[in-house]
Amino acid sequence: MNLSDIVSGPMNIGAVEFLSIALLSIGIYSFLSSKTVVKALISVEIMINAGLINLIGASSYYGDTSGANMALFILVISAAETVVAISLFVAVFRSKGSASLDVMKLLRW
Numbered sequence: 001m002n003l004s005d006i007v008s009g010p011m012n013i014g015a016v017e018f019l020s021i022a023l024l025s026i027g028i029y030s031f032l033s034s035k036t037v038v039k040a041l042i043s044v045e046i047m048i049n050a051g052l053i054n055l056i057g058a059s060s061y062y063g064d065t066s067g068a069n070m071a072l073f074i075l076v077i078s079a080a081e082t083v084v085a086i087s088l089f090v091a092v093f094r095s096k097g098s099a100s101l102d103v104m105k106l107l108r109w
Contacts, residue, residue, distance in 0.1 A: 016057030023050035036099050037089045041082060048078050 027047035034040040052071045059067020089099075096103045 013057060013061045016053065020050045020054035035101060037101060037104060040101060041085055045082065
């Protein structure tokens with residue numbers, strides 16, 4: 001068995017599902033244990049990427065490219081969401097001088 005048989009062979013959907021579930025679990029644990037805004041944002045991005053891996057894997061398994069197209073669209077929207085969240089974080093950090101999530105709770109009052 002050479003490398004081209006491994007790469008071009010049938011895709012193992014179980015491995016893709018396992019990777020997606022592992023990344024989602026890591027993201028959830030990291031988000032729940034985060035103390036800073038940056039770690040929370042990275043955790044949300046990990047969870048979004050876990051869903052996108054699952055979407056691309058399923059679309060590739062069924063031989064359809066629409067899942068990859070939708071994943072690209074979701075990735076662009078997620079990047080825009082992250083830019084807005086980081087800009088809010090920078091504004092709060094400049095006024096309050098702290099990077100903790102407890103300071104972000106002050107935004108609702």
